[in-house]
Amino acid sequence: MTITPAPMRKLKTECCELGEGPHYDARTDTAWWFDIVGKKLFEYRFSTAEATAHALPRMASVIAEIDEQRQIIAMEDGLYIRAKSDGAVTLLSSIEADNPSTRSNDGRVHPSGRLWIGTMGKNAEWRAGTIYCVDGLRVQTLYRKITIPNSICFSPDGSIGYFADTAVNTVWRVRLDPTSALPTHDPEPLLTGGDLPLGGHFDGSVTDVDGNLWNAAWGGGSISGFTPDGTLITTIEIPAAQTSCAAFVGEDLDKLIVTSAWQGYDPAARASDPGAGYTYLIDGGFSGQLAPAFCL
Numbered sequence: 001m002t003i004t005p006a007p008m009r010k011l012k013t014e015c016c017e018l019g020e021g022p023h024y025d026a027r028t029d030t031a032w033w034f035d036i037v038g039k040k041l042f043e044y045r046f047s048t049a050e051a052t053a054h055a056l057p058r059m060a061s062v063i064a065e066i067d068e069q070r071q072i073i074a075m076e077d078g079l080y081i082r083a084k085s086d087g088a089v090t091l092l093s094s095i096e097a098d099n100p101s102t103r104s105n106d107g108r109v110h111p112s113g114r115l116w117i118g119t120m121g122k123n124a125e126w127r128a129g130t131i132y133c134v135d136g137l138r139v140q141t142l143y144r145k146i147t148i149p150n151s152i153c154f155s156p157d158g159s160i161g162y163f164a165d166t167a168v169n170t171v172w173r174v175r176l177d178p179t180s181a182l183p184t185h186d187p188e189p190l191l192t193g194g195d196l197p198l199g200g201h202f203d204g205s206v207t208d209v210d211g212n213l214w215n216a217a218w219g220g221g222s223i224s225g226f227t228p229d230g231t232l233i234t235t236i237e238i239p240a241a242q243t244s245c246a247a248f249v250g251e252d253l254d255k256l257i258v259t260s261a262w263q264g265y266d267p268a269a270r271a272s273d274p275g276a277g278y279t280y281l282i283d284g285g286f287s288g289q290l291a292p293a294f295c296l
Contacts, residue, residue, distance in 0.1 A: 003197070004234040006284040011257070013042055013051040015277035019259030020204070021061045021106075022247035022279070026290055031249055032063050032071075033259050033279060036103075041073075044279075046249070054087055062107040062117060065293045072294040074117050076103035079134060092296075093139050095119065095132060102128060106150040106204055106245070110181035111158035113295025116142070118149025124167065131163060133181055136296040142183065151205035151215060154181075155228065156289055162190070162213060164202040169193035171202050171215070173228075190230045191215075197235045198222045204245025204259075209289045216243040216258055223258055223282070236282060239275035248288025249281070256282045 016035035023032045031044045034056075041054040041063065062074035063082075071082045073089065077097040080089040096102050096119050107117035114135045121128035127145040131152070134140075143149075147167035154161050158178035164171040172187035191202065200220020205213050211228045221241040225233035240260035249255050262269075262276035270276065 002232070002234045004236050004284070006236050006282050008236075008238075008280055008282050010239075010275065011044060011051070011279045011281055012049065013044060013279055014040075014053055016040075016042075016259065016261060016279070017277060018244070018261045018263045019277060019279055020244050020261070021063060022245055022257050022259050023063045023065075023291060024247050024249040024253075024257075025065060026251075026253075027068065029251070031247065031257055031279075033245075033247075033257075034060055034063070036061050037263060042279075057089070059103050061104045062115075064109045064115065064291060066296060067293065072115065074104040074107055074115075076122075079115070079117070092136075093134060095134075095139055096130075101125065105129065105148065106152050108152045108154065108206075109292045109294050110154050110161070110176075111156065111292050112179055112181045113292060114181035115294055116152045116161070116163070116181065118146060118152060118163070120146070120148050124148055126167070135180075136294070140182070143187075150203050151213075153205045153207045153213065155207060155211045156209055160211070160228065162205060162207075163187075164191075164205070166201045166203055166218060169201045171205070171213075191226060195226070195230065195232065196220050196222075197224060197232065198237065200241075200243075203243065206246050206248060206256075207289065208248070209287045214246055214256065214286075216246050218242050218244060223256065236284060238280055238282075240278060240280070241273050242276055247291070248286060250288075253288030253290060254283075254286050256284060256286055256288070258282065 151164035200217035
């Protein structure tokens, strides 16, 4: 097992009960992420180290750029267009709006501009979730009976997709049509729980320019890198046990922000894990890739 020490600092922001969905806007050198349970969207400007918490009308988990004025946000009942100027949201596509027991969870934009988005039960009900592909007009079902969809990310050329079900601690690899983001083959298991050096469960992942997958281990307090064939590259410990997701940031995309959570902790557990719920910046010399914009 290779544990790599890396310069790291905790960003001076509010503590999140369930930090998730980090995203980086390179035009403004700004990171965005959510407290899903707290119904907040965080905006962190690296140039000034200024953090702003935006209240949301419902739980949300994924954000991506559309253009300089607009973002796409996945909320518990569908996809919304958010205006950066005033935070106003407009419904684009309903997703499971008729099912109040589910919400959005992990998702990312494919290089084609399509969005993969997963849903799950609000209490992690067994196999209550689904993974969808959204092209701006249509919502297409990809995989049903997922308990906690996570690790949605793609190879740089869009020919490979990854996703996990955290409940069964497995990451799958699937071949895709690079132009449509739709699967062309059946998914194959790539990683299982035993592949996590510090234990825990596979949560959110992001891929770098070489197609390596960097995963946040829920319960493992770490980020681990894996090659496209599943070989472990290295592991970086995070001072928060429930690490949840990551995104590349910085002018050269050589840094990584990692969200975390204290959800499910009693007072004793919170006291024993004081770093839980904060967002961390790792200066690890990564070779990140810029997140694609969502195409309407």
